[in-house]
Amino acid sequence: MSTGPAVGLRIGALAERVGASETVLRVWERRYGLFSPTRTAGGYRLYGPDDERRARAMVEAREQGVPAAQAAAAILAAERRVGARPDAGEPGTDAGPAGDALATAPTAATAASAAGWVADLLAATARLDHVASHQVVDRALASASVEVVVRDVLLPFLAEVGTGWEEGSVSIEQEHFASDLVRGRLTTLGSGLGAGTGPLVLLACPPGERHDLGLKAFELVALRAGCRTRYLGADTPLASVEAAAARTEPDLVVLSATRAEVLSGVADELRDLAGRHPLALAGAGATPEIAEQVGATLVSGDPVTAARHLRALRPGGRRVAEEGDRG
Numbered sequence: 001m002s003t004g005p006a007v008g009l010r011i012g013a014l015a016e017r018v019g020a021s022e023t024v025l026r027v028w029e030r031r032y033g034l035f036s037p038t039r040t041a042g043g044y045r046l047y048g049p050d051d052e053r054r055a056r057a058m059v060e061a062r063e064q065g066v067p068a069a070q071a072a073a074a075i076l077a078a079e080r081r082v083g084a085r086p087d088a089g090e091p092g093t094d095a096g097p098a099g100d101a102l103a104t105a106p107t108a109a110t111a112a113s114a115a116g117w118v119a120d121l122l123a124a125t126a127r128l129d130h131v132a133s134h135q136v137v138d139r140a141l142a143s144a145s146v147e148v149v150v151r152d153v154l155l156p157f158l159a160e161v162g163t164g165w166e167e168g169s170v171s172i173e174q175e176h177f178a179s180d181l182v183r184g185r186l187t188t189l190g191s192g193l194g195a196g197t198g199p200l201v202l203l204a205c206p207p208g209e210r211h212d213l214g215l216k217a218f219e220l221v222a223l224r225a226g227c228r229t230r231y232l233g234a235d236t237p238l239a240s241v242e243a244a245a246a247r248t249e250p251d252l253v254v255l256s257a258t259r260a261e262v263l264s265g266v267a268d269e270l271r272d273l274a275g276r277h278p279l280a281l282a283g284a285g286a287t288p289e290i291a292e293q294v295g296a297t298l299v300s301g302d303p304v305t306a307a308r309h310l311r312a313l314r315p316g317g318r319r320v321a322e323e324g325d326r327g
Contacts (some may be wrong), residue, residue: 008038008046017301018055028058032072042166043270057303060147063225083245113143115153120272121157125170125178133181146189146224149306150217154182158213178212186216193223200252204232204241206270208262210287214283214303215256238269257285262292270294280305 008066015022028034034054037045047055054075061071109223117140126134140149161178165168202207205212212234219229230248232241245253253273263270263285273279274295281291282299291298299306 001171008048009052009307011045011047014047014052014055017052017305017306019301020055020059025055028055028068028072032069032076034072034075051311060145064145066242079164096170114140115152115157118157118160118257121153121165121178121181122160123160125174125181125311128177129175132179133177134185137181137185147221147302147304150186151302154185155214155302155304158182177293178186182213184214186220190220190223194228196226196228198226198228199251200230200234200248201299202241202245202248202253204236204244205234206241206255206257206262206266207235207257208265209257209283210234211284212256214258215254217303218254218282218307219255221304225307238266238273242273242276245273247256250277252280254280254281254282257281258283259285260287260290261285263290266293270296 003086009024011022015025018025029037035047035051037051039045039046056078057075058068058071061075062068114209117136120136121133124136137149137154141151144152161175162169165175201219201222203215205215215284216231218223219231222229230244230250232244241255242255249292255263255270263281267290270279270281271294279294280299281294281296282303286298286300288298290296
């Protein structure tokens with residue numbers, strides 16, 4: 001599940017990254033002037049990091065029930081207010097007025113705030129300071145939506161810890177401390193959700209994949225989008241996934257892996273699973289080639305963006321049209 005901002009994307013690729021249809025993006029561009037694409041010599045529109053950032057903010061606002069015109073106006077006004085730059089990248093958070101309808105949308109925040117919270121979490125982890133680390137997360141959640149905090153704070157924090165562990169600057173106990181912190185917060189934020197009648201999603205990591213926090217973040221966003229979930233977690237035998245799918249009859253089975261070889265090594269089993277249940281592959285190890293080989297859907301983007309694709313799935317696996325797709 002990649003996390004970098006878009007650079008020079010065609011509209012189809014942008015739509016896939018942010019979880020909105022091409023039709024909706026064109027409506028937002030035409031009606032509200034939300035995007036400023038460049039054109040190639042052949043006349044094709046190319047959308048950059050600012051366009052992706054605004055599109056993500058718009059999707060977030062619409063999911064919160066903010067009218068499209070109001071959301072677009074607030075997003076553009078917020079950019080002018082914080083002096084957004086072309087190289088600003090992914091936004092963080094900005095504590096707006098309590099009554100601001102977009103106070104928790106991504107563009108209501110600054111990248112500096114998110115980076116500061118990540119730095120504070122790294123400092124608390126270095127000290128193994130349980131109280132301080134939770135206080136940092138609490139401050140972030142008080143200023144931004146759960147989705148923004150997960151995408152712009154918790155997941156980048158884990159990535160920094162992982163890099164530090166590989167380089168030797170983060171110890172094993174610090175890495176375990178950070179993982180336990182994030183797992184605990186994701187679990188707590190998802191507590192009490194998923195009791196509705198939305199699509200049922202079965203989530204697991206295949207054999208050999210022990211890193212499941214990206215999948216846990218995916219589950220939280222799916223729950224907040226109205227889905228029901230059954231979470232099997234890391235290093236799950238595919239026979240167990242098949243047994244759970246036969247028992248629960250999910251609308252979708254999602255398998256996540258950080259390495260392509262984890263999935264390619266069980267390609268035959270995945271093909272059999274995809275023949276019996278709707279299957280999606282996610283994570284950095286999920287490639288278009290593997291997905292096509294086994295007959296699965298490829299879920300791309302960071303876990304937050306990827307989980308948003310599930311909101312159009314109705315029980316029984318049917319897709320429904322997005323805003324602007326009708327007529």
